[in-house]
Amino acid sequence: MVVFALAVLVTLSSYAAGCSPGTNSTELQLRRMEHQPVTAQLAAVFQEMESLRCEQTTLQQQQNALTQIHQMSPRWTTEREVGTHVLTYGSHDHDDDEEEEEEEDEEKSLRRRGDPCFHYTVLDQAWRATNTTSKFKMCDRNVKWKGWYRMYYKGQSLQMPERCVPVNKCGTHSPLWLAGTHPRRRDGIVTRNVCGHWKKRCCAFRSTPIKVKKCRGNYYVYQFTQPSSCYLAYCADVNTLVCGRCRRNQSCVSRDKINWRCKRKKRLSSKKIHFFASFPGNLMGKVNRIKYSKVLVNVGRAYNRRTGVFKAPVKGIYQFFFSTVAGRRGQKTDLWLVVNNYWVAVSHSHISRPSTVSSLSTYMTFLRRGAIVYVTQNCGQSWANAASTTITFGGSLLVQMR
Structure with a gap:
């Protein structure tokens, strides 16, 4: 019986080791015990079987691990440290048809690597809340600030107050607010800048300025610095808890900086701006601003016929045109397009023989909301009558911008 068990064990150990029977050390060791007592031989057999069982378990675990690695598809893994969000950039094998995708992900990772929105420390200390008073006063001058921080209150995201905080709040004597x-x-x-409230002066302490950035998801990260003295501490405004629940298409707004709410962002609707007007008469000499009183088109009502001024209602790219007809021999006529009191384009005509000459100029430019545009005649004579459209001014909004 013992001899049979020895033979089976030798065969199993040989296959487990990936060798041919008769070539491993287990077989030689067991053959040396042929003349030992049966109990010793059985003990050796059981010991070797236990060793083989452990090896089999280890091999099975390694195989399972390799299978899981092979099945892993996400390229990004997030590692949560104590109080810190860290983005870990892993590298995985890809097929040849995924090389372009891998390069794009690599570019994104390089941009995110230095972005504090993806690498910050969670600052969740209830005593910093604007509604908290405590017997023991805290001082942020004793804190070794390093890197960027995101403020929380009992696990909910909030932000610093933008208004003066009463003294002895936020767990300190002089609360610091943005x-x-x-x-x-x-x-x-x-x-x-950061201010500390003390003795009825909201900015009694002007602390060292800090850096702030808004991130996707309606939250902020702060690069705090050591305050100028003690006892000063940065506040977390509990009134802004609602801001952490705003969606991407919403913004957090407040009228009094106390009551906040999520408001849906206005979509930028493409506004239509077109106008075309003419002057029904002759113009002689210098005219500071031509009042084109005959308005044929005024979509968007941006042109004022009483003043002759076009006022840009939105920011964007505009195109304008203006024309004239001159009819006096030997005289030049110049009309200028004026943008925000700068002469930018001219419509010039000069007649050398008895005839009439028409001139048309166009101009394209970027305008901010509220910019003013009009036409002035610097010199000469322009001809028109009530039935003609020879002295004209018009324009359109080509592209509206945010």
Whole structure:
């Protein structure tokens, strides 16, 4: 019986080791025990079987791990450290048809690697809340600030207050609040002043400025610095808890900086702006601003017939045109397009023989909302009558911009 068990064990150990029978050390070791007592031989057999069972378990675990690695598809893994969000950039094998996708992901990872919105420390300390008072006062001058921070209150995202906070709140004597508005996401990283309230002076302490950035998801990250003295501490405004629940198509707004709400962002509707007007008479000499009183088209009502001024209602790219007809021999006639009090384009005509000459000029430019545009005659004579459209001014909005 023992001899048979030895033979089976030798065969199994040989296959487990990936060798031919008779070539491994287990077989040689067991053959040396042929003349040992049966109990010793059985003990050796059971010991070797236990060793083989452990090896089989290890091999099975390794195979399962390899299978899981092979099946893993996400390229990004998020590692949560204690109080910190860290984005880990892993590398995985891809097929040849995924090379372009891999390059795009690599570019995104390089951009995100230095973005504080993807690497910040969670600052969740209930004593910082604007509605908190405590017996023991805290001082942020004793904190070694490093990197960027996102403020929380009991696991919910909020932001710094933008208004004066009463003294002895936020777990300190002089609460620090943001002396200015939070930035928009397109503003990137901005620098903001911080004030501390003390003795009825909202900005009794002007602390070291901090940096702020708005991230996707309606939250902010802050690069805090050591305050100028003690006892000063950064506040977390509990009134802005609602801001952490705003969706991407919503913005967090407030009239009094106390009560906040999520408001749906207005979609940029493409506005239609077109106008065309003419002057029904002759113009002699210098005319500072031509009042084109005969308005044929005024979509968007941006042109004022009483003043002759076009006022841009939205920011965008506009195209204008203006024309004249001159009819006096030997005289030049110049009409200029004026944008925000700058002469930018001219419609020039000069007659050398008895005849009439018409002149048309166009001009394309970028205008901000509220920009003014009009036409002036610098010199000469322009001819028109009530039935003609020879002295004209018009324009259109080509592209509206945010």
